[in-house]
Amino acid sequence: MGGEKRVGLTTTIPVEILFAAEKVPADLNNIFINSLERNMFLAKAEAVGFPRNTCGWIKGIYGVTVEEGIGEVVAVTQGDCSNTHALMEVLQTEGVRIFPFAYPYDQDRNLLGLQIEKMMGHFGVTPAQVREAKEILDRVRTKVQEIDRLTWQEGVVTGFENHYFLVSTSDMNGDWRKFEEEVDRFLSEVKGRRPPSDGIRLGYLGVPPIFTDLYECLEGLGGRVVFNEVQRQFSMPFSTNDIVEQYLLYTYPYSIFARLEDIKREVRRREIEGLIHYVQAFCFRQIEDIILRREINVPILSIEGDRPSPIDARTRLRLESFVEMLRHRKQDWIYR
Numbered sequence: 001m002g003g004e005k006r007v008g009l010t011t012t013i014p015v016e017i018l019f020a021a022e023k024v025p026a027d028l029n030n031i032f033i034n035s036l037e038r039n040m041f042l043a044k045a046e047a048v049g050f051p052r053n054t055c056g057w058i059k060g061i062y063g064v065t066v067e068e069g070i071g072e073v074v075a076v077t078q079g080d081c082s083n084t085h086a087l088m089e090v091l092q093t094e095g096v097r098i099f100p101f102a103y104p105y106d107q108d109r110n111l112l113g114l115q116i117e118k119m120m121g122h123f124g125v126t127p128a129q130v131r132e133a134k135e136i137l138d139r140v141r142t143k144v145q146e147i148d149r150l151t152w153q154e155g156v157v158t159g160f161e162n163h164y165f166l167v168s169t170s171d172m173n174g175d176w177r178k179f180e181e182e183v184d185r186f187l188s189e190v191k192g193r194r195p196p197s198d199g200i201r202l203g204y205l206g207v208p209p210i211f212t213d214l215y216e217c218l219e220g221l222g223g224r225v226v227f228n229e230v231q232r233q234f235s236m237p238f239s240t241n242d243i244v245e246q247y248l249l250y251t252y253p254y255s256i257f258a259r260l261e262d263i264k265r266e267v268r269r270r271e272i273e274g275l276i277h278y279v280q281a282f283c284f285r286q287i288e289d290i291i292l293r294r295e296i297n298v299p300i301l302s303i304e305g306d307r308p309s310p311i312d313a314r315t316r317l318r319l320e321s322f323v324e325m326l327r328h329r330k331q332d333w334i335y336r
Protein backbone atom coordinates (compact mmCIF):
# COMPACT_ATOMS: atom_id res chain seq x y z
CA MET A 1 0.00 0.00 0.00
CA GLY A 2 1.34 3.44 -0.95
CA GLY A 3 3.37 5.07 1.88
CA GLU A 4 2.14 8.67 1.75
CA LYS A 5 -1.45 7.61 1.17
CA ARG A 6 -1.57 5.58 4.35
CA VAL A 7 -2.97 7.42 7.38
CA GLY A 8 -2.92 5.70 10.76
CA LEU A 9 -5.78 5.89 13.26
CA THR A 10 -5.57 5.26 16.97
CA THR A 11 -9.28 4.39 17.22
CA THR A 12 -12.46 4.90 15.17
CA ILE A 13 -12.67 8.36 13.59
CA PRO A 14 -14.83 9.71 10.72
CA VAL A 15 -13.11 7.47 8.22
CA GLU A 16 -15.40 8.78 5.46
CA ILE A 17 -13.11 11.82 5.31
CA LEU A 18 -10.02 9.72 4.67
CA PHE A 19 -11.71 7.70 1.93
CA ALA A 20 -13.06 10.91 0.36
CA ALA A 21 -9.48 12.25 0.35
CA GLU A 22 -8.33 9.03 -1.37
CA LYS A 23 -6.17 8.12 1.59
CA VAL A 24 -5.69 4.58 2.87
CA PRO A 25 -6.91 4.42 6.48
CA ALA A 26 -4.95 2.06 8.70
CA ASP A 27 -6.37 1.17 12.12
CA LEU A 28 -3.11 0.76 14.01
CA ASN A 29 -4.75 -1.48 16.64
CA ASN A 30 -5.94 -3.97 14.03
CA ILE A 31 -2.58 -4.04 12.28
CA PHE A 32 -0.86 -4.62 15.62
CA ILE A 33 -3.04 -7.46 16.85
CA ASN A 34 -3.29 -9.24 13.48
CA SER A 35 0.45 -9.16 12.85
CA LEU A 36 2.72 -12.10 13.59
CA GLU A 37 5.26 -9.44 14.62
CA ARG A 38 3.05 -8.12 17.44
CA ASN A 39 5.52 -8.96 20.20
CA MET A 40 8.31 -7.30 18.24
CA PHE A 41 6.16 -4.10 18.07
CA LEU A 42 5.86 -4.14 21.87
CA ALA A 43 9.56 -4.80 22.33
CA LYS A 44 10.35 -1.88 20.01
CA ALA A 45 8.26 0.47 22.19
CA GLU A 46 9.82 -0.80 25.41
CA ALA A 47 13.30 -0.46 23.92
CA VAL A 48 12.79 3.29 23.35
CA GLY A 49 11.54 3.72 26.92
CA PHE A 50 7.77 3.08 27.07
CA PRO A 51 7.29 1.83 30.65
CA ARG A 52 6.38 -1.83 31.18
CA ASN A 53 3.25 -0.66 32.97
CA THR A 54 1.88 1.15 29.90
CA CYS A 55 -1.07 -0.41 28.10
CA GLY A 56 -0.07 -2.97 25.47
CA TRP A 57 -2.22 -1.32 22.81
CA ILE A 58 -0.39 2.02 23.17
CA LYS A 59 2.97 0.30 22.82
CA GLY A 60 1.66 -1.77 19.91
CA ILE A 61 0.41 1.36 18.10
CA TYR A 62 3.82 2.98 18.56
CA GLY A 63 5.64 -0.09 17.23
CA VAL A 64 3.37 -0.40 14.19
CA THR A 65 3.63 3.30 13.28
CA VAL A 66 7.41 3.29 13.41
CA GLU A 67 8.02 -0.12 11.85
CA GLU A 68 5.51 0.34 9.04
CA GLY A 69 6.79 3.85 8.29
CA ILE A 70 3.39 5.51 8.69
CA GLY A 71 3.91 9.22 8.07
CA GLU A 72 0.62 10.64 9.37
CA VAL A 73 -1.70 9.62 12.20
CA VAL A 74 -5.16 10.86 13.18
CA ALA A 75 -4.94 10.65 16.96
CA VAL A 76 -8.06 10.77 19.13
CA THR A 77 -7.16 13.12 21.97
CA GLN A 78 -10.53 13.07 23.73
CA GLY A 79 -12.97 10.20 23.93
CA ASP A 80 -10.49 7.35 23.86
CA CYS A 81 -7.35 7.31 25.94
CA SER A 82 -5.26 9.93 27.73
CA ASN A 83 -2.12 7.88 26.97
CA THR A 84 -2.62 8.89 23.34
CA HIS A 85 -1.39 12.42 24.20
CA ALA A 86 2.08 11.26 25.21
CA LEU A 87 2.15 8.68 22.41
CA MET A 88 1.40 11.41 19.88
CA GLU A 89 4.14 13.63 21.26
CA VAL A 90 6.70 10.84 21.08
CA LEU A 91 5.70 10.06 17.48
CA GLN A 92 5.88 13.76 16.61
CA THR A 93 9.50 13.90 17.78
CA GLU A 94 10.16 11.04 15.37
CA GLY A 95 8.79 12.98 12.40
CA VAL A 96 5.23 11.57 12.24
CA ARG A 97 2.59 14.17 11.35
CA ILE A 98 -0.25 14.15 13.88
CA PHE A 99 -3.78 15.35 13.31
CA PRO A 100 -5.61 15.51 16.68
CA PHE A 101 -9.31 14.70 16.74
CA ALA A 102 -11.47 15.21 19.86
CA TYR A 103 -14.90 13.74 20.63
CA PRO A 104 -16.61 16.18 23.07
CA TYR A 105 -17.32 14.32 26.33
CA ASP A 106 -20.76 15.94 26.67
CA GLN A 107 -21.76 14.93 23.10
CA ASP A 108 -22.04 18.57 22.07
CA ARG A 109 -23.24 18.59 18.45
CA ASN A 110 -21.63 21.94 17.56
CA LEU A 111 -18.23 20.98 18.94
CA LEU A 112 -18.27 17.64 17.13
CA GLY A 113 -19.39 19.41 13.94
CA LEU A 114 -16.40 21.75 14.23
CA GLN A 115 -14.00 18.82 14.70
CA ILE A 116 -15.36 17.11 11.61
CA GLU A 117 -15.15 20.33 9.59
CA LYS A 118 -11.58 20.87 10.75
CA MET A 119 -10.66 17.34 9.69
CA MET A 120 -12.32 17.86 6.29
CA GLY A 121 -10.30 21.08 5.86
CA HIS A 122 -7.06 19.33 6.81
CA PHE A 123 -7.58 16.56 4.27
CA GLY A 124 -8.94 18.97 1.64
CA VAL A 125 -12.36 17.41 1.02
CA THR A 126 -15.81 18.92 0.51
CA PRO A 127 -19.06 17.96 2.32
CA ALA A 128 -20.35 16.49 -0.97
CA GLN A 129 -17.33 14.17 -1.27
CA VAL A 130 -17.76 13.08 2.33
CA ARG A 131 -21.47 12.42 1.77
CA GLU A 132 -20.61 10.26 -1.21
CA ALA A 133 -18.06 8.28 0.83
CA LYS A 134 -20.61 7.90 3.63
CA GLU A 135 -23.17 6.39 1.24
CA ILE A 136 -20.65 3.77 0.13
CA LEU A 137 -19.45 2.95 3.64
CA ASP A 138 -23.02 2.77 4.94
CA ARG A 139 -23.79 0.16 2.29
CA VAL A 140 -20.84 -1.96 3.51
CA ARG A 141 -21.81 -1.37 7.15
CA THR A 142 -25.36 -2.58 6.48
CA LYS A 143 -23.93 -5.86 5.15
CA VAL A 144 -21.72 -6.23 8.23
CA GLN A 145 -24.75 -5.58 10.43
CA GLU A 146 -26.43 -8.47 8.63
CA ILE A 147 -23.46 -10.63 9.74
CA ASP A 148 -24.15 -9.42 13.28
CA ARG A 149 -27.85 -10.34 12.97
CA LEU A 150 -26.90 -13.79 11.63
CA THR A 151 -24.77 -14.22 14.76
CA TRP A 152 -27.38 -13.57 17.41
CA GLN A 153 -30.61 -14.38 15.57
CA GLU A 154 -29.68 -17.33 13.36
CA GLY A 155 -26.63 -18.62 15.24
CA VAL A 156 -24.68 -19.34 12.03
CA VAL A 157 -21.76 -16.94 12.61
CA THR A 158 -19.19 -17.57 15.33
CA GLY A 159 -18.24 -15.01 17.97
CA PHE A 160 -14.81 -14.61 16.40
CA GLU A 161 -16.18 -14.08 12.89
CA ASN A 162 -18.59 -11.52 14.31
CA HIS A 163 -15.69 -9.78 16.09
CA TYR A 164 -13.50 -9.81 12.97
CA PHE A 165 -16.03 -8.24 10.60
CA LEU A 166 -17.28 -5.64 13.09
CA VAL A 167 -13.82 -4.56 14.23
CA SER A 168 -12.65 -4.25 10.62
CA THR A 169 -15.24 -1.57 9.87
CA SER A 170 -13.10 1.03 11.68
CA ASP A 171 -10.88 1.29 8.58
CA MET A 172 -12.61 -1.18 6.20
CA ASN A 173 -9.21 -2.96 6.21
CA GLY A 174 -7.86 0.04 4.28
CA ASP A 175 -9.77 -0.78 1.09
CA TRP A 176 -13.56 -0.72 1.20
CA ARG A 177 -13.90 -2.47 -2.21
CA LYS A 178 -11.89 -5.51 -1.17
CA PHE A 179 -13.55 -5.53 2.23
CA GLU A 180 -17.02 -5.43 0.69
CA GLU A 181 -16.10 -8.37 -1.57
CA GLU A 182 -14.89 -10.30 1.48
CA VAL A 183 -18.15 -9.52 3.30
CA ASP A 184 -20.21 -10.62 0.26
CA ARG A 185 -18.28 -13.88 0.00
CA PHE A 186 -18.78 -14.53 3.69
CA LEU A 187 -22.51 -13.82 3.51
CA SER A 188 -22.97 -16.31 0.66
CA GLU A 189 -20.88 -18.90 2.50
CA VAL A 190 -22.89 -18.70 5.75
CA LYS A 191 -26.18 -19.16 3.88
CA GLY A 192 -25.41 -22.87 3.66
CA ARG A 193 -24.53 -23.25 7.34
CA ARG A 194 -26.69 -25.00 9.90
CA PRO A 195 -26.87 -23.44 13.38
CA PRO A 196 -24.82 -25.30 16.02
CA SER A 197 -26.58 -26.89 18.96
CA ASP A 198 -27.48 -24.44 21.67
CA GLY A 199 -24.70 -22.90 23.76
CA ILE A 200 -24.67 -20.41 26.61
CA ARG A 201 -25.39 -16.99 25.11
CA LEU A 202 -22.61 -14.59 26.07
CA GLY A 203 -21.94 -10.91 25.50
CA TYR A 204 -18.49 -9.35 25.31
CA LEU A 205 -17.99 -5.86 26.74
CA GLY A 206 -15.00 -3.57 26.61
CA VAL A 207 -12.14 -2.85 24.24
CA PRO A 208 -11.27 -5.69 21.82
CA PRO A 209 -9.31 -8.47 23.53
CA ILE A 210 -5.52 -8.66 23.40
CA PHE A 211 -5.86 -12.43 23.93
CA THR A 212 -5.44 -14.28 20.66
CA ASP A 213 -7.83 -17.19 21.33
CA LEU A 214 -10.60 -15.88 23.59
CA TYR A 215 -13.48 -16.74 21.25
CA GLU A 216 -12.19 -20.24 20.49
CA CYS A 217 -11.70 -20.81 24.21
CA LEU A 218 -15.27 -19.74 25.04
CA GLU A 219 -16.71 -21.87 22.27
CA GLY A 220 -14.69 -24.86 23.46
CA LEU A 221 -16.34 -24.41 26.86
CA GLY A 222 -19.84 -24.39 25.36
CA GLY A 223 -20.35 -20.61 25.25
CA ARG A 224 -21.43 -18.57 22.22
CA VAL A 225 -20.56 -14.90 21.95
CA VAL A 226 -23.63 -13.25 20.40
CA PHE A 227 -22.75 -9.64 21.22
CA ASN A 228 -19.47 -7.78 20.78
CA GLU A 229 -20.30 -4.42 22.25
CA VAL A 230 -17.53 -1.99 21.22
CA GLN A 231 -16.78 -3.78 17.95
CA ARG A 232 -20.47 -3.44 17.03
CA GLN A 233 -20.28 0.28 17.73
CA PHE A 234 -17.39 0.54 15.24
CA SER A 235 -19.89 -0.57 12.58
CA MET A 236 -22.19 2.41 13.37
CA PRO A 237 -25.32 0.30 13.90
CA PHE A 238 -27.81 3.12 13.32
CA SER A 239 -29.14 4.72 10.23
CA THR A 240 -28.64 8.45 9.68
CA ASN A 241 -27.90 10.65 6.68
CA ASP A 242 -25.95 13.15 8.74
CA ILE A 243 -22.29 12.43 9.50
CA VAL A 244 -22.31 14.54 12.70
CA GLU A 245 -25.39 12.70 13.98
CA GLN A 246 -23.69 9.39 13.13
CA TYR A 247 -20.65 10.13 15.28
CA LEU A 248 -22.88 11.44 18.09
CA LEU A 249 -24.83 8.19 18.20
CA TYR A 250 -21.61 6.17 18.30
CA THR A 251 -21.37 5.39 22.04
CA TYR A 252 -17.73 4.44 22.68
CA PRO A 253 -16.09 7.90 22.96
CA TYR A 254 -18.62 9.39 25.34
CA SER A 255 -19.61 8.64 28.92
CA ILE A 256 -20.26 5.11 30.16
CA PHE A 257 -23.96 5.99 30.40
CA ALA A 258 -24.39 6.08 26.61
CA ARG A 259 -22.76 2.65 26.47
CA LEU A 260 -24.93 1.34 29.30
CA GLU A 261 -28.14 2.14 27.49
CA ASP A 262 -26.93 0.29 24.41
CA ILE A 263 -25.66 -2.69 26.44
CA LYS A 264 -28.92 -3.08 28.37
CA ARG A 265 -30.99 -2.96 25.20
CA GLU A 266 -28.83 -5.55 23.42
CA VAL A 267 -28.66 -7.86 26.44
CA ARG A 268 -32.47 -8.04 26.40
CA ARG A 269 -32.82 -8.28 22.63
CA ARG A 270 -30.13 -10.97 22.26
CA GLU A 271 -31.25 -12.93 25.35
CA ILE A 272 -27.78 -12.85 26.83
CA GLU A 273 -27.17 -15.09 29.84
CA GLY A 274 -23.79 -13.77 30.95
CA LEU A 275 -21.30 -11.02 30.12
CA ILE A 276 -17.53 -11.11 29.84
CA HIS A 277 -16.05 -7.71 30.62
CA TYR A 278 -12.57 -7.53 29.18
CA VAL A 279 -10.26 -4.98 30.76
CA GLN A 280 -6.78 -4.10 29.63
CA ALA A 281 -3.98 -4.04 32.18
CA PHE A 282 -3.11 -0.45 33.19
CA CYS A 283 -6.23 0.98 31.52
CA PHE A 284 -8.41 3.60 33.22
CA ARG A 285 -11.48 1.85 31.81
CA GLN A 286 -11.03 -0.84 34.46
CA ILE A 287 -12.75 1.57 36.85
CA GLU A 288 -15.89 1.47 34.69
CA ASP A 289 -16.31 -2.15 35.77
CA ILE A 290 -17.82 -0.77 39.02
CA ILE A 291 -20.63 0.94 37.10
CA LEU A 292 -21.30 -2.00 34.79
CA ARG A 293 -21.70 -4.29 37.83
CA ARG A 294 -23.98 -1.82 39.57
CA GLU A 295 -26.20 -1.20 36.57
CA ILE A 296 -26.45 -4.47 34.67
CA ASN A 297 -28.60 -7.26 35.86
CA VAL A 298 -26.91 -10.36 34.40
CA PRO A 299 -23.82 -12.15 35.74
CA ILE A 300 -20.55 -10.49 34.70
CA LEU A 301 -17.07 -11.97 34.68
CA SER A 302 -14.21 -9.48 34.39
CA ILE A 303 -10.99 -10.70 32.85
CA GLU A 304 -7.76 -8.82 32.33
CA GLY A 305 -5.17 -9.10 29.56
CA ASP A 306 -1.79 -7.44 29.17
CA ARG A 307 0.20 -8.57 26.12
CA PRO A 308 -0.89 -10.47 23.00
CA SER A 309 -0.93 -14.15 23.99
CA PRO A 310 -3.25 -17.13 24.25
CA ILE A 311 -5.48 -17.20 27.35
CA ASP A 312 -3.46 -18.00 30.47
CA ALA A 313 -4.36 -20.99 32.68
CA ARG A 314 -5.90 -18.89 35.46
CA THR A 315 -8.19 -16.95 33.11
CA ARG A 316 -9.19 -20.16 31.33
CA LEU A 317 -10.20 -21.68 34.67
CA ARG A 318 -12.26 -18.61 35.56
CA LEU A 319 -14.00 -18.68 32.17
CA GLU A 320 -14.71 -22.38 32.60
CA SER A 321 -16.26 -21.87 36.05
CA PHE A 322 -18.30 -18.93 34.77
CA VAL A 323 -19.78 -20.82 31.80
CA GLU A 324 -20.44 -23.82 34.06
CA MET A 325 -22.24 -21.61 36.59
CA LEU A 326 -24.39 -20.14 33.80
CA ARG A 327 -25.21 -23.65 32.54
CA HIS A 328 -26.41 -24.73 36.02
CA ARG A 329 -28.38 -21.53 36.36
CA LYS A 330 -30.09 -22.19 33.04
CA GLN A 331 -30.93 -25.79 33.97
CA ASP A 332 -32.35 -24.69 37.33
CA TRP A 333 -34.47 -22.17 35.49
CA ILE A 334 -35.75 -24.75 32.97
CA TYR A 335 -36.67 -27.35 35.66
CA ARG A 336 -38.12 -24.89 38.10
Ligand code: SF4
Pocket residue numbers: 055056057058080081082083207280282283284285
Ligand atom coordinates in the same frame (compact mmCIF):
# COMPACT_ATOMS: atom_id res chain seq x y z
S1 SF4 B 1 -7.01 -0.19 26.37
FE1 SF4 B 1 -7.30 1.55 27.74
S2 SF4 B 1 -5.23 2.31 28.18
FE2 SF4 B 1 -5.12 0.98 26.38
S3 SF4 B 1 -5.29 2.34 24.61
FE3 SF4 B 1 -7.34 1.58 25.07
S4 SF4 B 1 -8.22 3.11 26.43
FE4 SF4 B 1 -6.01 3.43 26.43
